[in-house]
Amino acid sequence: MTDIKFAWSELGGDPALLAHVSTVVREGALPSRLPVRQLASACVGVCALAAAELGARRAGLPEPPQVRVDDGAVAAAFVSERQTLVDDRAPVLFAPLSRFWRTADGWVRTHANYPHHRERLLCALGLPADADGVDSLPAAVEAVLAGRGAQDVEDAVQAAGGLAVAVRTPRQWAAHEQAAAIAGRPLVERGRLDGARARAFAPVDGGPLLPAAGVRVLDLTRVLAGPVATRTLALLGADVLRVDAPGLPELPDQHADTGFGKRSALLDLAADRRAFEDLLATADVVVTGYRPGALDRFGLSPEALAERRPGVVVAQVSAWGAYGPWGDRRGFDSLVQAATGIAAVEGSAEQPGALPAQALDHGSGYLLAAGVLRALTDRSADGGSRLVRLALARTAAWLTEDARTGAPGGPEHDVRRTGDGGVDLSPWLARADSPLGRLRYALPPVRFDGGPTDWARPPGRWGADPARWL
Structure with missing residues (x-):
């Protein structure tokens, strides 16, 4: 089942801390045949709990503050790319040939x-x-x-x-070699890369409580899952610098949605190697979202990063996983939905369907942020460079478990959509001025007592910031 208890255990969290989480259930949120609402709530919940855990440690609190997960806020955040308007212009989400x-x-x-x-x-x-x-x-x-x-x-x-x-059914995907490779992996892969000494963080005080204050995050991600993770770390106080290659274009509406709280710089990793090494020298976290192995030639494998920056947390997200016959393939949420049987379950005999949100991207993004926060907590106690790795296809396997096994109550036994009533998302939308124009956007769903309720800064122009730390 797609519940918070399972996700928290996959992150290595103390089960006793789950008592600090409460949920406002809204049955109409994220209507679907698969348990999307439950998955979304669990992913956001563990992210907020990991933030509360680290915040309590840094603030010297005896226990983490209370976490509150509201399905309405989660639903708004999981469709944030649809809700983000620049000067009231509707975003462009898919090109004509993406279908x-x-x-x-x-x-x-x-x-x-x-x-x-x-x-x-x-x-x-x-x-x-x-x-x-x-x-x-x-x-x-x-x-x-x-x-x-x-x-x-x-x-x-x-x-x-x-x-x-190709669009496959859940059972067709279960028979695929890549599905078999994914099935043997944890939802969140976590590892220790070396024996670097523990690195204690400076205490935090005042309000709001920012668990990631002072944490420097090198953001080498694109599209949605990785940027959602780093957007969340920025909410929690991290200094997030997104670095893109000058020759790779970015979609402006995508940047408007995921650029909150961050700075954005352009850097050629081959020509400007010294500038990158200067950034890495004091980075706490490196997050990558490119195809597995694509950045290794620049010395950006987890092992190479840990060798040059002992104690670093390396977080990686990919479509299909860094293993199996599809381990080097490109991919996006919509493609993973099609291949893993989600499109078949959510559609009909006449037409494949889709989830009510790019839930694999958003869910994996919050899980990746949670993994980074938990790695920072563990590193402060035990040391070591840390690796956190997720794959959209593994998140899909979690979502479709009942559909693949044909378990009673699963989508193949009950094809009624849940939550058809819908939820008014307006309470979780806000407006702000920005260098891009007047924005309407979804508020962050990661909430805990005393924590931040919005980003400290709106998105700036893509690539307009210098490639250096504040």
Whole structure:
């Protein structure tokens, strides 16, 4: 079951601390066939509890402050990318070629939000990357895919460096080699990289209680799960510096949603190596969200980072995991939903469906932040560089456990959607001025007594900050 007790145990937390968590249940939140509301509540709950635990240690409190998880706040945060408006303009979430397509024998899901992924997809399908007519291009793609098998499309697009997966049922995915590799892994992989001495943090006092105050976080993430994690660490007081390569474009609406509390710099890791090493020399946490192994050539494997910065916490999130036959594949939440059977469960016989939120991204993001906070707590007592690693596909396995096993009460036995009434999210939305314009955004759901209720700063312009610590 997708409950907070299981998630907290996977983080190595003291079970006695769960008594400090209370939940406001709103049955209409995040309507779905799968237990999305429960997963979302559990992920946010353990993140808030890990923050309260570290905050209590740093503030010298005898026990952690009380944590309150409200399903309404969680639901708003899990669809934050939809709720974030810049000058009241609706965000652009998916490009025209990022969608489900019918094939000769089933369905595939593609992802082409970024220009380079769009070009690779079109190349794999034998279509010109500079095809004229935005309206006619989807029709051309549709015609090509209708004549090919789903597995053939998945293989061809993957070989071209693009992104497409065949839509599978939960049982079909369970028979896949990558699913078998994932099944043997914990929800949150945690490890110790060396025997570095314990590094005590300076005490914190005053209000609000900021458990991550003074913690320097190098944010090498993209898209959603990693940025959600680092956005959460920024809420809790960390100095978060997101670093992007100058040649990789970022989607402006995505940056507006996940840039709260952070600074954003551009840095070529090959040409500006000294600047990066200067940042690493005093970093406490390095968070990466690229395809497994993609950053290793820059000396950014966990082991290499720990060697140069003993005591560092390295946190990694990927789509499919850093293991198995898909261990080096690119991926996104929508693709993981399609491959792991979620789209089949949430859809119908006529059309695959989707979760009410990119819950794998958001859930994994809060779990990753929780893992970092717990690693900081453990490091302050026992020392050691620490590794925290998550995969969206492993989070999906947690969400779909009943569907894969056919357990009574699971989605294959009861296809009624839960929470069809919906929840008014307006109490958990706020407005603020920013360098990007007037923002409407979802408030953070991570709450504990005496803790922060909003970010200290709105998002700035992408890449506009210097690559140095405050």
